[in-house]
Amino acid sequence: MTQPTTEAASVRVAASLRTEILDGVIEPGTWIRQEEVAERLGASRLPVREALRILTAEGLITVEPNRGARVPVLDRREVEVLYRMRERLEPLALVESMPNLGAVDFDRIRDLQQQIEAIDDLRDFLALDRAFHLATYSACGIDHLQDTVVRLWNATQHYRRAFMELAGPQRRWVVNAEHSLIIDALDRQDGQDAERYLVGHIRRTRRELIAHPELFSDA
Amino acid sequence: MTQPTTEAASVRVAASLRTEILDGVIEPGTWIRQEEVAERLGASRLPVREALRILTAEGLITVEPNRGARVPVLDRREVEVLYRMRERLEPLALVESMPNLGAVDFDRIRDLQQQIEAIDDLRDFLALDRAFHLATYSACGIDHLQDTVVRLWNATQHYRRAFMELAGPQRRWVVNAEHSLIIDALDRQDGQDAERYLVGHIRRTRRELIAHPELFSDA
DNA sequence: CCCCTTGAAATTGGATCCATCTTCTGGGAA
DNA sequence: TTCCCAGAAGATGGATCCAATTTCAAGGGG
Numbered sequence: 066m067t068q069p070t071t072e073a074a075s076v077r078v079a080a081s082l083r084t085e086i087l088d089g090v091i092e093p094g095t096w097i098r099q100e101e102v103a104e105r106l107g108a109s110r111l112p113v114r115e116a117l118r119i120l121t122a123e124g125l126i127t128v129e130p131n132r133g134a135r136v137p138v139l140d141r142r143e144v145e146v147l148y149r150m151r152e153r154l155e156p157l158a159l160v161e162s163m164p165n166l167g168a169v170d171f172d173r174i175r176d177l178q179q180q181i182e183a184i185d186d187l188r189d190f191l192a193l194d195r196a197f198h199l200a201t202y203s204a205c206g207i208d209h210l211q212d213t214v215v216r217l218w219n220a221t222q223h224y225r226r227a228f229m230e231l232a233g234p235q236r237r238w239v240v241n242a243e244h245s246l247i248i249d250a251l252d253r254q255d256g257q258d259a260e261r262y263l264v265g266h267i268r269r270t271r272r273e274l275i276a277h278p279e280l281f282s283d284a
Numbered sequence: 285m286t287q288p289t290t291e292a293a294s295v296r297v298a299a300s301l302r303t304e305i306l307d308g309v310i311e312p313g314t315w316i317r318q319e320e321v322a323e324r325l326g327a328s329r330l331p332v333r334e335a336l337r338i339l340t341a342e343g344l345i346t347v348e349p350n351r352g353a354r355v356p357v358l359d360r361r362e363v364e365v366l367y368r369m370r371e372r373l374e375p376l377a378l379v380e381s382m383p384n385l386g387a388v389d390f391d392r393i394r395d396l397q398q399q400i401e402a403i404d405d406l407r408d409f410l411a412l413d414r415a416f417h418l419a420t421y422s423a424c425g426i427d428h429l430q431d432t433v434v435r436l437w438n439a440t441q442h443y444r445r446a447f448m449e450l451a452g453p454q455r456r457w458v459v460n461a462e463h464s465l466i467i468d469a470l471d472r473q474d475g476q477d478a479e480r481y482l483v484g485h486i487r488r489t490r491r492e493l494i495a496h497p498e499l500f501s502d503a
Numbered sequence: 504c505c506c507c508t509t510g511a512a513a514t515t516g517g518a519t520c521c522a523t524c525t526t527c528t529g530g531g532a533a
Numbered sequence: 534t535t536c537c538c539a540g541a542a543g544a545t546g547g548a549t550c551c552a553a554t555t556t557c558a559a560g561g562g563g
Contacts, residue, residue, distance in 0.1 A: 073349055073350075073515095073516065073517095074516080074517070075516080075517090076349070096544095098543095098544075099544075099545070100543095100544075100545095108517085108518095109517060109518050109519080110518090110519095110545090111516085111517060111518070111519095112516080112517070112518095114334070114545085114546085115333070115337065115516090115517095118334065118337030118338070118340075118341070119337065121337075121341055122337065122340055122341035124428065130292055130295075130524095130545085130546090131292075131523080131524050131525065131544085131545055131546075132524095132525075132544090132545080133544075133545070142425070142426075143426055143428070146376075146380060146424075146426045146428075146429055147426075147428060147429075149376055150373060150376065150428075150429060150432070153372040153373060153376060154369060154372060154373065157365070157368055157369065157372060161365060205365075206361070207361075207362055207365045207366075209343065209362070209365075209366060209369075209435070209436075209439055210365055210366075210369060213369070213432055213435070216428075216432070217428075220428055292545095292546065292547095293546080293547070294546080294547090315514095317513095317514075317515095318514075318515070319513095319514075319515095327547085327548095328547060328548050328549080329515090329548090329549095330546085330547055330548070330549095331546080331547065331548095333515090333516090334546085334547095349515085349516090349554095350514085350515055350516075350553085350554050350555060351514090351515080351554095351555075352514075352515070
């Protein structure tokens with residue numbers, strides 16, 4: 066068979082750690098011990114080391130030589146610039162993806178948005194929000210672009226969660242409204258409009274997020 | 285001592301492979317055998333595996349499970365979008381970096397440009413051109429942004445070299461002129477102008493590069 | 504003549520053991 | 534009391550051996 070029967074251990078370990086980091090189970094700044102992870106996930110230390118490299122490539126952790134790996138702690142300016150990167154890159158991904166979006170893609174996008182509007186749990190909301198945006202970029206056909214966007218989402222995930230906790234559930238209705246505008250522009254195949262709404266969506270979040278100094282470690 | 289006495293083997297192997305890939309010694313499409321690299325660089329296979337992960341994170345190679353690693357072959361559209369990503373990201377890096385550039389940075393930038401104008405060998409030219417642009421971004425203070433830019437340069441390096449080989453040495457004078465405009469704008473602390481010149485610089489290269497279908501594999 | 508199967512060789516992935524580096528703790532001296 | 538140094542413990546980095554997967558070639562059947 067041409068399909069691997071069992072997933073590689075390093076990929077499994079990376080998947081587990083990825084979920085734990087994105088869900089905030091592993092908080093920024095805490096060291097990730099190879100042996101602890103190994104015995105907890107039932108693997109040797111070697112695939113754990115490979116997994117840490119994978120997660121480094123995804124922008125989820127940073128590795129310090131002979132020290133270990135941990136989820137990086139970002140200051141306010143860093144998060145702000147990461148959001149400015151999103152403002153510039155994601156519209157490109159959206160415009161490149163839009164012409165190639167098929168009927169099944171649109172169904173999936175609308176379905177995700179309906180789930181977002183119905184969901185209550187914050188963890189699920191964040192995962193669905195992420196899945197929604199990535200779905201709109203999924204047809205761009207450029208792996209490097211999609212990977213870069215994922216890295217930006219990964220690096221900022223912790224602060225997005227902290228912000229949404231602070232902002233409360235009513236903040237989600239802003240998100241939902243802006244998502245609807247994007248879907249509408251995609252429906253009309255209007256790239257200019259889609260780009261405009263997406264930039265506004267990201268920029269608004271950046272501004273509101275940055276306005277909370279208590280989310281960041283720096284003075 | 286707080287400084288590591290000897291560099292980690294995986295870092296050394298990664299450095300060697302990185303140079304070989306950027307210089308075109310390892311061409312896109314060819315498989316990179318772990319054992320071959322290991323004995324050639326005097327290390328075990330394990331640090332080679334770590335090195336391949338490092339290079340994957342840098343956008344230089346792609347790893348296929350149970351298959352191996354190789355420098356990816358890009359089609360024309362992929363290279364075009366990568367350049368569009370550069371057009372959007374590098375101006376941000378430049379604007380964020382410019383206010384923090386000190387006197388030593390400016391000296392280094394001017395020195396690099398003088399070297400570029402004097403150099404003859406294509407390999408050195410490409411390395412200096414890369415160093416020049418990265419130097420102008422070096423004060424932005426956002427690791428993630430700089431890393432992303434480096435990945436874009438890495439991924440497109442092969443096609444930049446192939447293009448410059450085709451275009452001939454007189455093409456370099458266009459580069460030098462545009463570099464001078466950027467330096468001038470930085471001197472005046474005019475972010476708008478610097479951004480404008482940089483976008484033009486990248487866009488011109490993209491257009492001329494894309495105009496050579498013989499550089500790409502696709503139909 | 505072509506295609507499928509089968510087996511061996513080559514290559515990658517994983518486990519265990521050892522070396523090296525970092526860090527923490529305890530003791531001693533100013 | 535405080536600072537510094539030495540030594541032990543813990544963690545990461547590396548080497549070797551073994552298992553699983555892929556690839557390629559040879560042989561048989563349609």
